[in-house]
Amino acid sequence: MLEIILFYLASGVALAATILAMTRANAIHALIYLIVSLLAVAVIFFLVGAPFAAALEIVIYAGAIMVLFVFVIMMLNLGEKGDARERQWLQPRIWSGPAVLSLVLLCELLYLISSIEGSASAGTVTAKTVGIALFGPYVIAVELASMLLLAGLVGSFHLGRRTLERGS
Amino acid sequence: MQELAVPLNHVLLVSSLLFCIGMLGLMIRRNIIFILMSLEVMLNASALAFIAAGAHWGQPDGQIMFMLILSVAAAEVAVGLGLVLQVQRRFKSLDMDDANRMRG
Numbered sequence: 001m002l003e004i005i006l007f008y009l010a011s012g013v014a015l016a017a018t019i020l021a022m023t024r025a026n027a028i029h030a031l032i033y034l035i036v037s038l039l040a041v042a043v044i045f046f047l048v049g050a051p052f053a054a055a056l057e058i059v060i061y062a063g064a065i066m067v068l069f070v071f072v073i074m075m076l077n078l079g080e081k082g083d084a085r086e087r088q089w090l091q092p093r094i095w096s097g098p099a100v101l102s103l104v105l106l107c108e109l110l111y112l113i114s115s116i117e118g119s120a121s122a123g124t125v126t127a128k129t130v131g132i133a134l135f136g137p138y139v140i141a142v143e144l145a146s147m148l149l150l151a152g153l154v155g156s157f158h159l160g161r162r163t164l165e166r167g168s
Numbered sequence: 169m170q171e172l173a174v175p176l177n178h179v180l181l182v183s184s185l186l187f188c189i190g191m192l193g194l195m196i197r198r199n200i201i202f203i204l205m206s207l208e209v210m211l212n213a214s215a216l217a218f219i220a221a222g223a224h225w226g227q228p229d230g231q232i233m234f235m236l237i238l239s240v241a242a243a244e245v246a247v248g249l250g251l252v253l254q255v256q257r258r259f260k261s262l263d264m265d266d267a268n269r270m271r272g
Contacts, residue, residue, distance in 0.1 A: 045219050156249070
């Protein structure tokens with residue numbers, strides 16, 4: 001019973017934090033709400049029996065990726081002028097159309113998903129099981145992920161250089 | 169294992185709600201940093217759906233897909249933030265409407 005209450009609390013926190021993150025004018029405020037949302041999703045992972053994924057979510061998403069965002073926002077140094085521009089872009093006439101469109105899609109999704117039955121956790125899947133599957137049948141996926149990360153490293157190094165204009 | 173566990177469809181409902189919020193953010197924001205954040209939210213929502221499905225069957229495959237999504241998100245954010253720096257240098261603005269032509 002306790003874990004169901006915890007699940008609903010965590011999902012409420014995740015949804016509220018994500019909505020607040022999407023509607024902030026200041027980028028750093030939005031980022032902090034986004035970190036709260038990721039932590040709440042990590043709690044959901046833990047509750048459905050995936051503790052290893054919960055740890056990875058906190059360490060990599062809320063730790064590494066969000067710190068990358070913070071660094072870039074601080075390098076850009078947006079300030080008050082950027083906040084005012086964001087508020088001007090967030091008028092209701094701008095977002096009401098897309099909101100209605102995604103609401104329609106959301107209603108369809110909710111209708112379809114609510115017909116699924118069954119419980120979400122069939123016991124805890126430990127890190128050992130995940131590791132055995134990762135380096136057994138999924139070893140090609142590990143290689144592909146490493147090549148993708150290498151490509152991301154090379155691409156971000158190339159894009160982040162200050163002298164890109166001279167070369168092109 | 170437990171009788172009173174979290175229902176699967178409620179986890180999937182939360183995941184689809186998060187995905188729709190991310191898609192809404194992607195459509196209403198013009199700042200490239202917020203667009204990247206919305207992409208993160210959408211990737212995270214799909215990861216939640218994978219984890220829920222994997223936990224429903226008690227198999228590790230959902231968590232492996234989660235790790236692949238994690239590496240895709242990391243690579244995408246690294247390249248995307250490099251692009252953010254270049255856009256800021258060239259256009260002195262983060263508005264994507266300033267950069268909607270293919271010629272720099």
